Amino acid sequence: GGGGGYQRDRPPRQMQQSFERGPRGPPRGGPGAIKPGDWTCPTCQENVFASKSRCFKCQTPNPDPDARQRAAQNRGARGAPPWHPDSAGRTKTWKWQGLEGGDDFDDNLADDEQSFRAQFGEAMTSGIDFAKYAEIPVKIDLPPSLSAEDAEAASAVTQFSGLNCGRLLLRNLRFAGFEVPTPVQAHSVPLAMQSADVISVAQTGSGKTLAFMLPILYRILAAGSAPHRGGRNEPVAVRAVVLAPTRELASQIHEESKKFAYRSGLRVCVAYGGTPFGSQMRELERGCDILIATPGRLNDLLYNYGVDALCANLSTLVFDEADQLLEMGFRPDVTKILAKLQPSAATRQTLLFSATMPQDVMAIAKFATRPTVRMVDTVGEDKQTNAQVEQSATVCAAA
Secondary structure (H helix, E strand, O other): OOOOOOOOOOOOHHHOOOOOOOOOOOOOOOOOOOOOOOEEOOOOOOEEOOOOOEOOOOOOEOOOOOHHHHHHHHHHHHOOOOEEEOOOOOOEEEOOOOOOOOOOOOOOHHHHHHHHHHHHOOOOOOOOOHHHHHOOOOEEEOOOOOOHHHHHHOOOOOOHHHOOOOHHHHHHHHHHOOOOOOHHHHHHHHHHHOOOOEEEEOOOOOOHHHHHHHHHHHHHHHHOOOOOOOOOOOOOOOOEEEEOOOHHHHHHHHHHHHHHOOOOOOOEEEEOOOOOHHHHHHHHHOOOOEEEEOHHHHHHHHHHOOOOOOOOOOOEEEEOOHHHHHHOOOHHHHHHHHHHHHHHOOOOEEEEEEOOOOHHHHHHHHHHOOOOOEEEEOOOOOOOOOOOOOOOOOOOOOO
């Protein structure tokens, strides 16, 4: 028969015995070990977790109806950790902390900073030449109906420490090395924190990511935890969407945003084309407060995959590099996205950032924003690319 004699002296499988394990049953101390409160089903003799009111095998009710309540009380008495594993058990998801970071904020500062450094590295100082920025006049257009109190609150800040954005966000800014705001940050952040629509014209490399992400985080944390934030058997309800023209920019915004949202309890996700849809969808299903996406992939989510509730609770919509979005041919996608999100336009905040403001960008801005939109121009008459951004070009020989 060929090969029939291989390991013929080995005893049959049913005759083998594992002396290390001993009798069949749950291993000691492992996930299947018997714990206080677990009960034995009187019908099938299966061991059932204390949190279950019925046997998972035969559905026999727990003979002790108060056991489940006692188990919950015992878990509460032990104290819940500040984080819990997500549904896949691979990452740590921090519970909702709010603007002030919870009762143990001061006690956890040293550990928070150490963990931040381990995850993101040392703080990087800004490479922006503030002396050259100071030479450019900043133009601010505010609605004439703006009250004196609102105008005072919208005044530019000179230090991030002067922002009334809560100690959790100030901690993350300090960990990330942000102390002095750039002009677009100094003028746009206070306006956006007031829930106003803002159009900001700023050069590439001027710190636009923080200019829109800090107000997003502030408004979500100030509003309180959403009733539906995703997870098992829960609908995904994104509260802020950032549109970026390329997957590279979307990934960059995603990585930077995780620093600002560090240990806040908020989940920041990214979705773009060119990668399997399933893995990104599973990330959304675990919960997503802020979604950074390219126009094509967001259209897929809104129209082709039946995720109608995805943006039902949307509070902020951001267009980053709006001129590039339109120049790269995404105008049909942007129009479809706005049509899907238009019912929330009256209450939704829209932030639009662009290096230039051609007519097509102004048309999108007029359609997407409210009449009380604020305008911040930190470019002035010099419409050239930021001189502080190092650029290079390579000339290739013809094939």
